[in-house]
Amino acid sequence: MAGPRVSIRTEDFDLGAEVAALRARDGGVGAVAAFVGTVRERNDGAPVQSLELEHYPGMTEAAIEAMIDEAVRRFEIRAARVVHRVGVLAPAAQIVLVAVTAAHRGEAFQACEFLMDYLKTQAPFWKKEAGPGGTRWVDARSADDAALARWGVAAGNAGDAPAED
Secondary structure (H helix, E strand, C coil), X not given: CCCCCEEEECCCCCHXXXXXXXXXXXXXXXXXXXXXXXXXXXXXXXXCCEEEEEECCCHHXXXXXXXXXXXXXXXXXXEEEEEEECEEEXXXXXXXXXXXXXXXXXXXXXXXXXXXXXXXXXXXXEEEEEECCEEEECCECHHHHHHHHCCCCCCCCECCCCCCC
């Protein structure tokens, strides 16, 4: 695959272009599975005006690279690409892309879901929502930890958001 497996950036991404680059010059690709996450207009019943994502440059990319390495070990995939945006995003904006190629759809679907579950709980990102009542850090959800646990990976991140300034 041409290009890096991980991209952390402020600018938006083009799903079609990312998938085309992922499968370029690989005649063994029989399936592509992709997930695109977006900023919700409401979270826990409250309106969301914006979502701010922060990360540690270098550390975040290395953590996601390790996640992809683990997906390659677990599943028969040909390639994977994770694009994650940072900065302030408006409702409906794209946040994350996880795309996986494989010879067969089952492996592509499983690896894509595994990577997203891993990303939600283990990648060093912090999310702060702004709404009519002010800002708040978005805590990890116990459901995300449970999703990762079904892959045999323990996580205990629910409630680990940084303290408010």
